[in-house]
Amino acid sequence: MEVLNLLDKLESIVTTSGRIPATKKAIVDIDRLLDVVDQIRLALPQGIQEADEILMKRESVVNHAVLEARRIKSEAENELRGRLTESNLVKEATQKAEEVLADAKRRADMLLQDSQRKAHQLTQEAEGFAEARTDEANHYTQETLLKLEQQLSSLLNSIRRGLDALDTPAKTPANGNGRANGNGHSTKTKNEAAVS
Numbered sequence: 001m002e003v004l005n006l007l008d009k010l011e012s013i014v015t016t017s018g019r020i021p022a023t024k025k026a027i028v029d030i031d032r033l034l035d036v037v038d039q040i041r042l043a044l045p046q047g048i049q050e051a052d053e054i055l056m057k058r059e060s061v062v063n064h065a066v067l068e069a070r071r072i073k074s075e076a077e078n079e080l081r082g083r084l085t086e087s088n089l090v091k092e093a094t095q096k097a098e099e100v101l102a103d104a105k106r107r108a109d110m111l112l113q114d115s116q117r118k119a120h121q122l123t124q125e126a127e128g129f130a131e132a133r134t135d136e137a138n139h140y141t142q143e144t145l146l147k148l149e150q151q152l153s154s155l156l157n158s159i160r161r162g163l164d165a166l167d168t169p170a171k172t173p174a175n176g177n178g179r180a181n182g183n184g185h186s187t188k189t190k191n192e193a194a195v196s
Contacts, residue, residue, distance in 0.1 A: 002043040003137040010036045010144055014151065025155045033148070040141060044134070054126035058119040065115035069108030076100040 013033055017026040079100060083093025 003040060004140075006036055006040045006043055007137070007140050007144055010040070010148075014144075014148060020155070020158065023158065025158055026151060027155070028148075028152065037145070040137075044137060050126075050130060050133075054122055054129070058122045058126075061122075062115050062119050065111045068111060069104075072104040072108055073101070076104045 010033070013036060014026060014028060017028045019026055076097065080093060080097030083096065
């Protein structure tokens with residue numbers, strides 16, 4: 001199924017991305033990642049198309065059963081007409097025709113019931129299959145996206161900590177109210193300025 005191939009591609013993007021040394025973090029190409037996610041969204045309806053194909057097969061089985069029943073009935077009627085033309089065999093022909101018609105009707109009814117039962121079973125299987133595949137794809141996609149979200153969140157946190165570390169002053173004044181600039185004057189950090 002194409003959805004599973006796309007999910008494998010998504011996983012490959014995450015696992016083959018460049019790593020940040022001494023961490024489990026990865027640098028992911030966001031454009032490639034979002035492109036695969038869009039492809040997954042477009043591929044999901046294929047599971048529904050597979051279910052439609054199974055339903056079409058069901059219709060084919062029912063139609064075949066109806067045609068078979070008509071053929072049997074037509075053969076029985078033709079046999080009846082042929083026998084009626086022979087006057088000395090009219091009684092026998094009538095009896096035989098009734099038997100053939102009854103047998104044909106019984107066979108046609110059985111065939112139709114069997115076809116309807118099989119069609120119903122195929123429909124249930126198709127719906128169950130489509131639902132299971134859709135649930136499986138949704139679950140796998142959700143897990144993969146959650147993992148990706150955690151990785152991206154962790155990566156963003158690492159970047160934020162790196163930026164904060166670069167923003168931390170090399171020497172803190174004794175009063176702790178700010179940091180010394182190049183002129184020896186105390187300046188507040190962004191966070192301190194926001195608080196005050």
